[in-house]
Amino acid sequence: MAPFLLLLFLLSEAASDNPNITVHPGDNVTLKCHAAGPSITVLKWIKPDLEPEYVLFYRGNRMQTANQNKEFKGRVELVDRDLKEGDMSLILKNVSSIHNGTYECRVKDGVSRRKKRAADISMLRTIRTIHLQVTERGSEDGISSPVGLIVGLVAGVLILVVVAVGGVLMYKRRKNKRSGQPADDADEASAVQFI
Template sequence: MAPFLLLLFLLSKAASDNTDVTVHPGDDVTLKCQAAGPSITVLKWIKPDLEPEYVLFYRSNTMQTDYQNKDFKGRVELVDRDLKDGDVSLILKNVSSIHAGTYECRVKDGVSRRKKRAADLSILRTIRTIRLQVTEPDSEDGNSSPVGRYRGLAAGVLILVAAAVVGVLMYKRHKNKRSGPSADDDDADEASAIQVI
């Protein structure tokens, strides 16, 4: 039982570090990320499916735009440029469909005072993964909610199940009619014929 509870705890912890965010084209969105402390020396927001993968690269208290993917130049900024209280949240402006996908927030804190080298960047910890969905608004009410899509899917499944039940019942009824009348039915027919005479 204890291993099961441990596994359940670890899975719930992993799920809490992953977030789904849905926005519409043209919206601004804040991808929230909170580091453990305020002593952040390196911050990377990446989109692993890009080349280069950098959405935002922050080191030595400055943005490093030379490494940034062209699709994000001029579109991103930090909620707090000073990274006070470990807030490393990212604002993505004027979102379009090309921005949909998975984002990772990675940090390195300033516990170590030694010189930072390029090899040290591999020590960054991923502290948040966000899946960004960019959807067109529904024409009826102006919003495209995942809940609404799931309701539609559930209604479709319910209709299919009801159709299957009706089909099975009709098949059984038809099968019973084809097998012919039973002996009890013959006796009932004979009794009704005698009453008519």
């Protein structure tokens, strides 16, 4: 039972971290991203399969919209524009099927200002990758979310427990039949002795 509880705990932690998200068209969704360390000088949310790939580009304490992909103009904002406590989570508004895919949160942190802007961008590190799936309501096919996975695992464990208990009961019955006295007859015989 302890390994099962550990697995359930780990899965619930992974679910809260949300690397895979399923939403419906028209929903707003928050793509979580956090970084610890010194001040963030550059933040870039990208969708690698797009051209241009920029979903959001933040530098110099403001959003840079010049190279932002047109599908995300007016649809994205940061949870915290000041990036306090390393929160770089992105809110994507009014999603549609064109927003399906992989998103990456990339940052450059530090205090050095002597490097050129191109160097700032090339030194970004990916700290979060999230897969977003936008599905029509009612079209979910099975276990696609972490919650569904947990429910499926719990159901699987319950089935195994039922099968194991049934197997033990069958084993005891066969064992009692071999000894010459059925399990129910043994209980009746002991009850007759007390009368």
